[in-house]
Amino acid sequence: METVRIGQSVSRDRMLSFVEQYWGFDRFRPLQEEAIRAVLSHQDSVVVLPTGGGKSLCYQVPPVLAERTDVVVSPLISLMKDQVDGLQACGYPAVALHTGMTSAERDEAGRGILAGKYRLVFVSPERILTPGFMNIIQQVDVRAFAIDEAHCISHWGHDFRPEYRRLATLKERFPSASVHAYTATATERVRGDIAEQLDLNDPEMLVGDFDRSNLVYRVIPRVDVHGQVADVIRRHEREGVIVYCLSRKDTESMAQALREAGIVAEPYHAGLDTEQRRRTQDAFAEESLDVVAATVAFGMGIDRSNVRCVVHATMPKSVEHYQQETGRAGRDGLEAECVLLYSAADVMRWESLVRRSTEESADPEELLKAAMHLLEQMRLFCTRVQCRHRALAEYFGQTYLTDNCAACDVCLDEVEGVEDATVTAQKIISCVARINRGSDFGFGVGHAVDVVTGANTEQIRRHSHDGLSTYGLLSDMPRKTVTNLVYQLIDLGLLERSADDRPVLGLNDSSWEVMRGNRQVKLFKPKAKPVAKTRAAIESWEGVDRSLFEHLRGVRLELARERGAPAFVIFSDATLRDMARERPTTLEVFRRVHGVGDAKLSRFGKRFVSEIKHYCDKDEGGR
Ligand code: ADP
Numbered sequence: 001m002e003t004v005r006i007g008q009s010v011s012r013d014r015m016l017s018f019v020e021q022y023w024g025f026d027r028f029r030p031l032q033e034e035a036i037r038a039v040l041s042h043q044d045s046v047v048v049l050p051t052g053g054g055k056s057l058c059y060q061v062p063p064v065l066a067e068r069t070d071v072v073v074s075p076l077i078s079l080m081k082d083q084v085d086g087l088q089a090c091g092y093p094a095v096a097l098h099t100g101m102t103s104a105e106r107d108e109a110g111r112g113i114l115a116g117k118y119r120l121v122f123v124s125p126e127r128i129l130t131p132g133f134m135n136i137i138q139q140v141d142v143r144a145f146a147i148d149e150a151h152c153i154s155h156w157g158h159d160f161r162p163e164y165r166r167l168a169t170l171k172e173r174f175p176s177a178s179v180h181a182y183t184a185t186a187t188e189r190v191r192g193d194i195a196e197q198l199d200l201n202d203p204e205m206l207v208g209d210f211d212r213s214n215l216v217y218r219v220i221p222r223v224d225v226h227g228q229v230a231d232v233i234r235r236h237e238r239e240g241v242i243v244y245c246l247s248r249k250d251t252e253s254m255a256q257a258l259r260e261a262g263i264v265a266e267p268y269h270a271g272l273d274t275e276q277r278r279r280t281q282d283a284f285a286e287e288s289l290d291v292v293a294a295t296v297a298f299g300m301g302i303d304r305s306n307v308r309c310v311v312h313a314t315m316p317k318s319v320e321h322y323q324q325e326t327g328r329a330g331r332d333g334l335e336a337e338c339v340l341l342y343s344a345a346d347v348m349r350w351e352s353l354v355r356r357s358t359e360e361s362a363d364p365e366e367l368l369k370a371a372m373h374l375l376e377q378m379r380l381f382c383t384r385v386q387c388r389h390r391a392l393a394e395y396f397g398q399t400y401l402t403d404n405c406a407a408c409d410v411c412l413d414e415v416e417g418v419e420d421a422t423v424t425a426q427k428i429i430s431c432v433a434r435i436n437r438g439s440d441f442g443f444g445v446g447h448a449v450d451v452v453t454g455a456n457t458e459q460i461r462r463h464s465h466d467g468l469s470t471y472g473l474l475s476d477m478p479r480k481t482v483t484n485l486v487y488q489l490i491d492l493g494l495l496e497r498s499a500d501d502r503p504v505l506g507l508n509d510s511s512w513e514v515m516r517g518n519r520q521v522k523l524f525k526p527k528a529k530p531v532a533k534t535r536a537a538i539e540s541w542e543g544v545d546r547s548l549f550e551h552l553r554g555v556r557l558e559l560a561r562e563r564g565a566p567a568f569v570i571f572s573d574a575t576l577r578d579m580a581r582e583r584p585t586t587l588e589v590f591r592r593v594h595g596v597g598d599a600k601l602s603r604f605g606k607r608f609v610s611e612i613k614h615y616c617d618k619d620e621g622g623r
Contacts, residue, residue: 010040010065018064019057022090024575024597029054031206035180036061039070039144042178044200046150046191049208051327052305055182056083059146060092063119071137072122072146075161078281079148080122082303086569087120091599096122097133110136125152125163134173143177145170147198150181154193164197171199184327185320188397210323210396214330215338216534217388218409219381220526221488222341223480225313226257228526232311232339233263233291235531238550239308240284243293244325246314246349254293254313265291268298285566287557296325303566305331306573311339315346317354318374319381319395332572335537342382344487345445348497350375383491385524387411407534414527418485421523424474425494425514428452428486431470432495432505433515435463442504445497449482481525488523540577548615549580555611559604570604571595585613 015036019025031049035058038045049055063070074080080096087094095109095118113121113136127133147153153164170179181194181203195203222228233241243258243265245251251267258265266280266289283289285304292298296316310329316322322340330336354375358367381391388408393400404411418424431452435443450457451465454472465471474482486505489495494514496506513519553567553576560567571579575595584590587605596605 010037015061015065018061020597022060022064022092022597022599023057024591024593024595024600026594029057031208032057034204035206038204038206039146039178039180040066042143042176044178044180044198044203045206046181046183046194046200046203047206047208048183048185048191049206050210050212051184051324052212052331052333053184053208055148055184058182059144059148059180060087060120062144064092067119068144069113069116069118069137069140069142070120070144070146071128071142072120072148073125073128073167074122074148075125075152075164077124079303080124082285082566082569084122085565086303089565089569089600089603090597092120093118094120094122097127098122098124099127113137114139116140125161125167129166129169142174145174145177145179147179147181149183150194150198151183151185151190153181153197154190168197168199171201184324187320210398211389211393211400212327212330213389213405213407214333214335214536215326216335216407216412216537217326217392218337218339218414218531219342219388220339220409221484221524222313222343223478223484223526225341226254226261228341229254229311229313230258230261230263232309232337233258233265235337236290236309239290240287240304240306241291241309241311242298242302242307242325242328243291243311243313244298244316245293245295246346248295250313251293251295258291258293263291264289265293268292268294270295270297285568286560287553287567288561296321299325299328302328303331303568305568306334307331307336308334309337309339311341313341315340315342315350315378315382317350317371317378319378319392320374322378322381323392323396332568332574334540334574334577335534340382343484344379344383344491347375347379347491348499348503351499379491385410385415407536412532412534414531416525416527418523418525422514422517422519422521424485424523425489425521426517427470427473428482428489429495429507429511429515431468431473433507433511434468434470435465436506439463441502442498442506444502444504445483445486448505449479449486453477453479453482455479484525485523489521492521494519494521543581544577545580545583548583548612549576551615552576552579552608552611555608559607571600579608579612583612583616585609585616 032054035045035047039059039062047055047058059072077098077100080098084094084096095112097106097109112118123133147167152161179198179200181198229243243254245254248269248271251269255265255267268277268280280292284292307329310326316325326338329338354371358364358371361367387405387410389405390400409415432448435448435451447459450460451471452474454475460466490497494510496508497503514521556567556570559570572595575593578594582593584593587609590596590605590609591601
């Protein structure tokens, strides 16, 4: 078969010449070449690469090399549009068919496909199996299908979409075509499920390295959510930041608090009207808006590659979610920061949410068990003082060889212990023991904190708790800090908290061990000292003229606005930094900048070169 020959015989140089021509990249990222060869030789495959790992290139290269039309199944219109915009800007013939188009537009696209005008056709899982679309792709004899975000097919993934299940019939309908699945979700269970559900034929499993070495992970005890988030964002002035919140209401109060702190921010959640959601998403994409406080609804559709920081104001409900959401930071490969503000209160909140949501399902017990397991793994990730990169790699079944990642709070030695933690724990535990004495019901976290910090509340007066010897023992600590310490004690199993509607605190055997001085306790608090820049962050800016970079960002924003396209479609941050490092003043030198291909050279070259020239002249003049 001719197609088999193509896959095996195409030289690496020939592949790279296409990559260089369209995208201006001079080498492959890990596993891209293998994944491309699998498509060229029609060997079914499952490609698992972390977000930002470069999955798209794996299905974009083969059809231009083989001069044919391949089909990409993609779950969201916004994703398809961004991809097609990006490809068109590179001079790559691609088209999408979706419900956002008029039927005349769709007809025209259909005619273009039949005429062999496009190398890639993007389509939703609902549309691909319609008779109209089937008819078209049968006529052009499509030989390879790419299934993007393939974990959507699995219950065990974190984003199950029933319509993906129907893709199982692709193999039946196109027996001679190969099917290639791409995902960033790496657990073995999901991987196996994808292969099975898609009915793949002995698929090649290409599983990349999951570690995102350009990301710095920090998990910080949450004591003052709005203040802490504002502090993190201030480290990222004029950079893209996503703040993930648990509920719709939380996103709105977060955006409001940030605005009050002088930070321009917008909320985003599924309850806002479509128009407002679109406006926020577009503004974030074109970079006229930098900070979005969002629920997980702000997800797959965002393709801004230069998000420099992802904050979790509350803990997500699984490590998979965490990996996916933090994965939106630094997709351009440049350094980015991920901060999770943790409190054991999050675990309790999730437990009750998960219970409620599984109650209505067909198999509540099974689902609840799976969800609780995922939640517990996430909690352990937050509470163990262990290298975060290592913990993530190991969670996804990979080994992590570096001893000190130099890119997480633990390895950067930022985790600060509370001085005299055991004594502090004894004060809190004995306070709980005292207030419980003589009470039939017990008291919740809030009241215990009030008593130990010496607050003056109606409830304290009513129960005469201001007369207890433990009243005000921690009055020198902020209330929010003490609240967080109480949750840490619950997390460590040193205090009990009942699981009913009105949870109350109680003691257990471990609490008594602490009280008797037989057990030492470690507690953590947010570090007061400013966070240092990591080596990667310093290196990636080396030689870059920052003010030229900012100027070029302005030019990019202008061009993005003119075109109504996301900024990254013009050039990535990595490319702009390279320009601001090399300062090319001729088109020839400009073409050598990382990320400049033929189409972008002819489309944007003159404009950028003239801006750089002008800037350099002014710079010289100013010296
Ligand atoms: P994924 O889909 O795996 O999250 P993408 O396909 O969106 O990742 O790629 C992430 C970024 O990396 C994009 O900006 C893309 O242009 C860039 N990229 C992909 N392959 C390469 C490469 N070989 N060299 C340099 N940059 C690349």
